[in-house]
Amino acid sequence: MKIGIAGAGIGGLSAAALLADDGHQVTLFDQFAAPGPVGSGLILQPVGLEVLDAFEAGEVARGLGQPILRMEGYEAQNGIRVLDVSYGATPERQGLGIHRAALFDTLYEAAKTRAIPVETDARVTGREGPYLLIADRKAGPFDLIIDACGAGSLLSPLRARPLPYGAVWATVPWPEGTPLKLDQLSQVYRQADRMLGVLPVGQMSEGGEALAAVFYSLRTDQVEAWTAQDFEAWKDAATALWPELGPFLAPLTNHDAFTVASYTHGTMRQPWASGIAHIGDAAHRTSPQLGQGANMALLDARALQLALRRDRGDDALRHYAAARWGHVRAYQAMSAAFTPQYQSDSRVLPILRDRLLAPLSRTWPTRRVLTRLVCGDLLPPLGGLTPRPPRTPRARA
Numbered sequence: 001m002k003i004g005i006a007g008a009g010i011g012g013l014s015a016a017a018l019l020a021d022d023g024h025q026v027t028l029f030d031q032f033a034a035p036g037p038v039g040s041g042l043i044l045q046p047v048g049l050e051v052l053d054a055f056e057a058g059e060v061a062r063g064l065g066q067p068i069l070r071m072e073g074y075e076a077q078n079g080i081r082v083l084d085v086s087y088g089a090t091p092e093r094q095g096l097g098i099h100r101a102a103l104f105d106t107l108y109e110a111a112k113t114r115a116i117p118v119e120t121d122a123r124v125t126g127r128e129g130p131y132l133l134i135a136d137r138k139a140g141p142f143d144l145i146i147d148a149c150g151a152g153s154l155l156s157p158l159r160a161r162p163l164p165y166g167a168v169w170a171t172v173p174w175p176e177g178t179p180l181k182l183d184q185l186s187q188v189y190r191q192a193d194r195m196l197g198v199l200p201v202g203q204m205s206e207g208g209e210a211l212a213a214v215f216y217s218l219r220t221d222q223v224e225a226w227t228a229q230d231f232e233a234w235k236d237a238a239t240a241l242w243p244e245l246g247p248f249l250a251p252l253t254n255h256d257a258f259t260v261a262s263y264t265h266g267t268m269r270q271p272w273a274s275g276i277a278h279i280g281d282a283a284h285r286t287s288p289q290l291g292q293g294a295n296m297a298l299l300d301a302r303a304l305q306l307a308l309r310r311d312r313g314d315d316a317l318r319h320y321a322a323a324r325w326g327h328v329r330a331y332q333a334m335s336a337a338f339t340p341q342y343q344s345d346s347r348v349l350p351i352l353r354d355r356l357l358a359p360l361s362r363t364w365p366t367r368r369v370l371t372r373l374v375c376g377d378l379l380p381p382l383g384g385l386t387p388r389p390p391r392t393p394r395a396r397a
Contacts, residue, residue, distance in 0.1 A: 001308070004029065004132050004142040006124040006155060011280035011297030012148030013107035017055040018305040020114040028116060029132060029139065031123035040169035040259060041201035041213030042103070043068055043185070044096040046088075047376035048295035051302045052106075054387070060106045065098035065202040066182060066210070067091065071291075071374065073187035073197075076241045080354045082189060084362055085370045093375060095291070097185070099171060099201040099211060103294070125154055130275055145276040146304070148297070151264060153282040160266030160285045165343035166220045167195075167288075168258035174200065174210035175247035182210065185291075188242040191350040192342055194218070196242050214248050217343055220262050227255045263287045267332055271324070272317035277304055286332045287339040292376060296331070299381045300324060306385040323383030330379050 001024045005012045008030035016026045044052070044061065052058035073083030087094040111118065119139070126133040130141035147155040180186050180198055187197040195217035203210060216238065218226055226234070231254050239246040252258075264285045271283035280297030300320075307319035340346055341353040360366055372378040 001025070001143040001312070002141070003027070003144045003146060004140060005146040005148055006132060007148035007150060007153070007282075008108070008111075008118060009148060009150055009280070009297070010103065010107060010294050011150075011301050012146070013104075013111050014051060014055070014057075014298050015146055015148060015279060015301035015304060016116050017057070017107070017110045017114060018051075018301055019308070020111075020116055021055055022305060022309065024308075026116050027139075027142075028111065028118040029122040029124055029134065030118060030120055033121050040171050040215070041097060041099050041199045041211075042294050043199070043291040044098055044103070045291065045295045045374065045376040046093055046095070047381045048298045049092075049096060051295075051298040054302060054305075055110060057106050057110045060109075061098060061103060062096060063206060064102040064106065064204070065096040066200040068095035068097050068185055068200070069183045070181075071185040071187075073189060075350070075354055076188050076190045076194075078354070080358060082354055082358045083187060084358070085374055086367070087371060087375065093371075095374065097199050097201045097213075099204055099213070102202065102204050105205075124149060127155055127276060142275075144308075147276060147278040147282045148280055148301075150281040151285055153278070155276065156268070156278050156282040158266055158268045158278070158283065158285070160264035162220070163263045163265055163287055163339070163343075164219055164221075164345075165217055165287075165339075166223070166260065166262040167215045167217045168223070168226070168255075168260050169213055169215045170252060170257045170259070171201070172212055172214055172248050172251050174212050175250070178244065178247055180244055186244075188245075189342060189350070190241060192340065192344045192346055192353075194241070195342055196238060196245055198245065198248055212248060214245070216258075219345075223260055231255055261288075265332070265336060267328060271300075271321055272314075274314050274317075277317050277320060279304060284328050284332065286335040287343070289339045289342060290331060290335050291374060292331055292335070295376050296328065299327070299376075303382050303385055306382065306387060310385070319385065323385040324381075326383060327379050327381045331376075334373065 071085040122134045131138040197215045199213045267284040271278040279300035303323040304320045307316045341349045
C-alpha cells in the first residue's frame with residue numbers, strides 16, 4: 001500500500017518503520033523544518049518496549065534509557081507513603097525512563113535506515129479524499145492516511161476536555177550524593193494541589209552523563225503567575241517542601257529551563273474513517289498519571305500494522321479499532337479515577353488516598369494488579385490481534 005503519515009513523532013515514526021518492514025510504501029510529513037521531540041522525560045512500559053523490539057529499536061532505547069524498578073511517592077506534610085508500585089523482577093517486566101530526545105533519535109534513525117522519505121516544513125491542514133492538504137498543495141494520492149499529528153491534529157475530529165492541572169518539566173544532570181534512587185520514579189505531594197517529581201531518564205547519547213527529568217504540577221491557570229514569581233523564591237519553597245529536590249534544582253537559574261505541559265481527556269468513538277486511521281493523541285488523550293501516553297501511541301502503531309496484515313481497506317481499520325477499544329477505554333477510565341487523587345483541588349480525596357487506598361495498594365493481590373497496571377498489560381493491549389508474518393504480495397498477471 002501507499003501510505004502517507006502525518007506527524008513524525010513517536011507514533012508516526014514507529015508506524016512508519018513497522019509498515020515499511022511489511023513492504024508498504026511510506027512517506028512521512030512533519031510541520032517542523034527539522035523533526036524533533038517535544039517535552040522532557042517519559043517511561044516506556046514493557047508493552048511499549050515490545051513494540052520497539054518489533055522493529056529492532058528496543059535494544060538501542062535500552063542502551064540510552066534507565067531501567068525503572070519502582071514508583072514511590074510521599075505526602076510532604078505527614079510523611080505517609082502514598083505511592084508504592086513495583087515492577088516485575090525480570091528486565092522484560094520493568095519500565096525504562098528515557099528522554100524524549102533520545103527516544104526520538106532512536107526512532108528517527110530507524111526511519112532513515114529504512115530510507116523512509118520525510119517531508120519537512122509540511123504542515124498538514126486537512127484531507128481531501130486520498131490526498132493530504134499541505135498549505136497550498138496536495139500530497140498523494142495514498143491508499144491510507146495515518147493521522148499521527150498529536151493533540152493539535154487538524155485531521156482529527158476529537159474534541160477533548162481540558163484538565164485543570166498540568167505540569168512544568170526540566171532536564172537536569174543527576175546529582176552526585178543524592179539519596180534518591182537511580183532506578184525509581186520519586187514523587188512528593190502536598191495534598192493534591194502540588195506534586196513534585198524526579199524521573200531518571202538515562203542519557204542523551206551513548207556514554208553521556210546520567211540525567212533526570214524534574215517536574216512540578218500546578219493548575220494550568222496558575223502557570224502565568226508561577227512564571228511571574230521570583231524563581232529563587234520558588235526553588236526555596238519547593239526545596240522546603242522536599243529537601244531532596246534541592247540538588248536537582250541547583251543548576252536551574254530561571255523559568256525558561258522548564259517546558260509547560262497541559263493535558264486533556266477524550267476518546268474518539270471510532271478512530272478511523274474510510275481511508276484514514278488516527279493514532280496516539282489524535283485518537284485519545286488522557287493525563288500522564290499512569291505513565292502510558294507514549295506507550296499508547298506505540299500500541300496503536302503496532303495494532304494498525306497487524307490489522308493491515310490481516311486485511312485491507314476499511315475492514316483492516318475496523319480490526320485496528322476493535323483491537324485497541326478495550327485497552328484504551330480501560331486505561332482512560334483508570335486514569336480519570338486516579339488523577340484527582342494526585343492532581344486536583346479536592347481536600348477529601350487526598351485523605352481517602354492516604355488513609356485507605358495507599359495501605360490497600362501494599363496488600364495482596366492489589367500489589368500484583370498495580371504492577372500489571374503500570375506495565376500496560378492489565379488487559380490485552382492488542383485485543384484479538386496477534387503477531388503473524390506479513391502477507392506475501394500476490395504475483396500480478
